[in-house]
Amino acid sequence: MCSLVTSIFLYACESWTLSAELQRIQAMEMRCYRKILHISYKEYVTNEENRAKILQAIGPHEDIxxxxxxxxxxxxxxxxxxxxxxxxxxxxxxKGVRRQGxxxxxxxxxxxxxxxxxxxxxxxxxxxxxxxxxxxxxxxxxxxxxxxxxx
Structure with missing residues (x-):
């Protein structure tokens, strides 16, 4: 399921302009990790612990x-x-100038x-x-x- 979500998420990512979306992308990735590991948001598990568990479960991988x-x-x-x-x-x-601000x-x-x-x-x-x-x-x-x- 994760590979399907990743391929759909990354569709046409070459054309994105990344600014504030960086944190949203990382948050979506963390949600996927929690889903894979069956960890609820009610449980207090840090992102570091999630990354360590994913690394142990699927091995080294590139983040999104x-x-x-x-x-x-x-x-x-x-x-x-x-x-x-x-x-x-x-x-x-x-042609022209960019707006003020x-x-x-x-x-x-x-x-x-x-x-x-x-x-x-x-x-x-x-x-x-x-x-x-x-x-x-x-x-x-x-x-x-x-x-x-x-x-």
């Missing part, structure tokens, strides 16, 4: 947020190397944040597939929050 980041970076590399309409949309900008995150902001490269430099970095694969593997790892902030 890591999968989303990896897929998004891989898709970006694929599109940036192509010459189709998707690349035009990816590189396209709208705090700006919403753009799709490309996630790429810039995860790789540490400016958007133009990442366009050229994509051309070397081996280096890009190594960068994707390094960038898609999700750092864990400190344990006192997790639960």
């Amino acid at each position: 947020l890591t999968i989303v980041k990896r897929r998004k970076l891989q898709w970006y590399g694929h599109i940036a190397r192509s010459s189709g309409l998707a690349k035009t949309f990816l590189q396209g900008t709208v 705090g700006q919403r995150k753009r799709w490309e902001d996630n790429i810039r944040e995860w790789t540490g490269l400016e958007f133009g430099k990442s366009q050229s970095a994509v051309e070397n597939r081996e280096k890009w694969r190594k960068l994707v593997a390094k960038s898609s790892v999700v750092p864990q929050r400190p344990s006192r902030l997790r639960d």
Whole structure:
């Protein structure tokens, strides 16, 4: 059941712009773990304990947020190397200025944040597939929050 939920959840995740959704994604993953382990919310079991039980039950695995980041970076590399309409949309900008105040995150902001490269430099970095694969593997790892902030 978990693989079915995961595949449905990750449908078209390459097009997501991740900002506040990070915590919601991790919460959904934790709900799935609790469901698999038959742990009620009424029982006080920390997220760390749930992760340890899942690790013991199914072994090492990637969490959903890591999968989303990896897929998004891989898709970006694929599109940036192509010459189709998707690349035009990816590189396209709208004339004018952005509105005043705090700006919403753009799709490309996630790429810039995860790789540490400016958007133009990442366009050229994509051309070397081996280096890009190594960068994707390094960038898609999700750092864990400190344990006192997790639960």
